[in-house]
Amino acid sequence: MLKLYPHSFHYLSGIFHWYLSFPFMFIRHLFIFAIFSISGFVSAETLTLPDFKQGTLGKHLQYFQELNGQLTLDEAKQKFRSSMTKKGSSHSISLGINVAPVWMNFAVNNTNDLAELYRLSIETPWLDVIDTWLVQDGKVIKHIAGGDAYPYSQRPMPYRFYAFEHHFNQGKTEVYIRIATKGPLAIPVHFSSVKKAIERDITSSFQYGLLYGIMLALALYNLVLFVFIRQKEYGLYSLYLFGFVLNSLSYTGQLHTVITYDFGPYFQDWLDIFLMITYSVAGLHFARLLLKTKFYALKLDQFVVRITIVIPVGMVIGFVFDQLFFSMVLAFLLNTCFAVLFIAMGIRALLANKPFAVIFILSSVTAAICITISTLAVAGFLVPYNGYTFKAIELGMAFEAILLAVILARQFRMAKLDKMIAETYARTDALTQLNNRRGFQELTQPIWQGIIRTRRDAAIVLLDIDFFKRFNDQYGHEIGDKVLVKVAQCLKETARKGDVFARWGGEEFILFLPETTEKQAYLQAERIRAAIEMLEIQVIKLPLSITASFGVAGSTENRFQDEPLSLSVLEPMINSADRALYVAKQKGKNQVCLSK
Ligand SMILES: Nc1nc2c(ncn2[C@@H]2O[C@H](COP(=O)(O)OP(=O)(O)OP(=O)(O)O)[C@@H](O)[C@H]2O)c(=O)[nH]1
Numbered sequence: 001m002l003k004l005y006p007h008s009f010h011y012l013s014g015i016f017h018w019y020l021s022f023p024f025m026f027i028r029h030l031f032i033f034a035i036f037s038i039s040g041f042v043s044a045e046t047l048t049l050p051d052f053k054q055g056t057l058g059k060h061l062q063y064f065q066e067l068n069g070q071l072t073l074d075e076a077k078q079k080f081r082s083s084m085t086k087k088g089s090s091h092s093i094s095l096g097i098n099v100a101p102v103w104m105n106f107a108v109n110n111t112n113d114l115a116e117l118y119r120l121s122i123e124t125p126w127l128d129v130i131d132t133w134l135v136q137d138g139k140v141i142k143h144i145a146g147g148d149a150y151p152y153s154q155r156p157m158p159y160r161f162y163a164f165e166h167h168f169n170q171g172k173t174e175v176y177i178r179i180a181t182k183g184p185l186a187i188p189v190h191f192s193s194v195k196k197a198i199e200r201d202i203t204s205s206f207q208y209g210l211l212y213g214i215m216l217a218l219a220l221y222n223l224v225l226f227v228f229i230r231q232k233e234y235g236l237y238s239l240y241l242f243g244f245v246l247n248s249l250s251y252t253g254q255l256h257t258v259i260t261y262d263f264g265p266y267f268q269d270w271l272d273i274f275l276m277i278t279y280s281v282a283g284l285h286f287a288r289l290l291l292k293t294k295f296y297a298l299k300l301d302q303f304v305v306r307i308t309i310v311i312p313v314g315m316v317i318g319f320v321f322d323q324l325f326f327s328m329v330l331a332f333l334l335n336t337c338f339a340v341l342f343i344a345m346g347i348r349a350l351l352a353n354k355p356f357a358v359i360f361i362l363s364s365v366t367a368a369i370c371i372t373i374s375t376l377a378v379a380g381f382l383v384p385y386n387g388y389t390f391k392a393i394e395l396g397m398a399f400e401a402i403l404l405a406v407i408l409a410r411q412f413r414m415a416k417l418d419k420m421i422a423e424t425y426a427r428t429d430a431l432t433q434l435n436n437r438r439g440f441q442e443l444t445q446p447i448w449q450g451i452i453r454t455r456r457d458a459a460i461v462l463l464d465i466d467f468f469k470r471f472n473d474q475y476g477h478e479i480g481d482k483v484l485v486k487v488a489q490c491l492k493e494t495a496r497k498g499d500v501f502a503r504w505g506g507e508e509f510i511l512f513l514p515e516t517t518e519k520q521a522y523l524q525a526e527r528i529r530a531a532i533e534m535l536e537i538q539v540i541k542l543p544l545s546i547t548a549s550f551g552v553a554g555s556t557e558n559r560f561q562d563e564p565l566s567l568s569v570l571e572p573m574i575n576s577a578d579r580a581l582y583v584a585k586q587k588g589k590n591q592v593c594l595s596k
Pocket of ligand 1: 431464465466467468469470472476477478479480481484505506507585589
């Protein structure tokens with residue numbers, strides 16, 4: 001019933017921690033060589049129970065690789081006795097990808113009368129076949145077979161990685177472990193009392209819960225923004241995060257432990273490939289849109305587009321022809337491109353002085369550093385292996401996700417400000433900074449409706465500067481403009497709170513006076529006329545006077561021209577004021593006329 005996974009999946013799973021392994025491959029092999037040469041040949045260590053509570057066993061293990069065909073347990077025992085073995089030098093023993101199976105050995109000595117319940121776990125989810133033999137007094141007392149080649153129901157514990165628990169009797173128990181896998185042979189063996197193991201499980205669940213919680217919350221929030229705002233950036237960012245979290249859950253074995261464990265290895269293998277395509281492609285397109293690279297780094301932008309088409313198409317072709325290894329190599333390539341291109345796009349954005357470029361680079365470089373930390377920790381090189389360094393990838397990605405969300409939020413705010421500025425411009429007259437016709441209509445509509453509802457009065461005053469053409473013709477347009485600005489200023493100064501005024505066009509201005517009867521409007525217009533008459537404009541030390549003519553139309557007791565005020569009355573009121581203005585001009589200008 002032993003169901004072997006296609007080996008190639010494990011390259012893919014491994015990719016995550018071996019993500020940047022191209023640059024590190026060389027260093028890693030150097031390191032592995034160093035381990036073999038420095039560590040020398042030593043014998044296995046004995047852990048004393050119950051003093052030893054918990055720990056990673058890398059440094060306590062004696063191991064060798066099975067280079068000339070599969071060995072039996074007895075042959076392996078002999079080999080361990082011959083001392084032609086090595087000792088681990090870091091928390092996790094790391095031997096590379098697609099290498100020969102490894103045998104490991106250590107011993108446990110329980111000094112207690114009572115048996116001690118301990119758990120052994122090998123916390124890399126992609127290891128294919130793991131066998132452990134517990135030997136007491138030369139006799140095998142237990143054989144525990146597992147690994148992810150086994151369906152969950154047949155594993156020693158229904159865990160996302162290999163684990164079993166055993167009551168260690170008084171005295172010495174030899175532990176022999178054999179691991180065979182085609183994926184990265186990174187072996188973090190953890191041994192602890194069951195009590196400590198459960199505590200560790202809980203802590204780990206909280207840590208993963210927090211990390212994935214942050215990322216899923218951001219993904220959901222941006223999905224909602226995308227649904228309502230319809231801006232592609234939000235959709236792509238959300239897809240990128242969902243893809244990453246699912247891929248990470250699948251890679252750490254958590255997804256298949258909880259949801260998809262019955263779906264089989266074929267599903268799991270290809271799911272990872274498609275999740276990788278999803279988050280890499282979505283992430284790269286998100287970065288393009290966020291940084292707007294097509295406007296200043298066209299070649300890089302087009303390169304990114306091509307990469308996100310060519311490599312995924314190749315991966316899909318691999319799927320159609322069931323070539324997992326081929327697709328996996330492409331997935332690895334896509335992921336490497338993803339990390340490198342993210343940083344390249346950030347640098348181009350920085351060179352082009354784009355906003356947010358610094359935060360973007362900070363986020364992508366942090367993610368790359370965290371990925372490197374995990375890679376090195378798993379490789380056992382420079383970085384110690386522990387729960388934090390193993391999870392550095394997720395930490396880095398969560399940090400990146402938060403920074404990218406900050407950029408999106410700030411971009412959203414800037415877009416809103418831009419919109420507000422554009423809207424203000426669309427409503428404002430550039431010369432006088434008064435409302436234009438559109439602004440006037442937008443502002444008066446709600447006030448007019450309120451006036452109708454509450455049966456109050458309102459009036460319109462139209463004014464036109466007298467002989468304005470002369471200012472232009474005699475002193476030039478600049479002086480004409482100055483006159484317009486002066487009159488606008490005078491209107492602002494004489495207006496009452498609640499009055500709406502605007503440049504109606506050319507040298508004509510309009511005032512909407514709420515809660516004002518026609519008579520009161522007439523008096524107000526007269527005041528403004530007098531104020532304008534007092535204005536002076538200096539032209540070559542020659543003071544020029546300005547006058548204006550006014551037409552007034554308004555309601556009395558909520559009626560205008562025998563009609564109660566309604567939505568349709570404002571337009572006739574303006575026309576009526578215009579006719580009154582015409583009469584004022586005809587009568588000799590610089591005066592106020594009431595509509596008939
Ligand atoms: N400088 C300047 N002139 C403008 C602007 N808009 C319109 N004009 C000018 O305003 C002048 C209006 O001339 P008319 O309609 O004959 O008005 P007027 O000379 O004031 O005559 P009356 O209204 O009868 O007193 C035209 O020469 C337009 O070119 C502007 O924004 N700036």
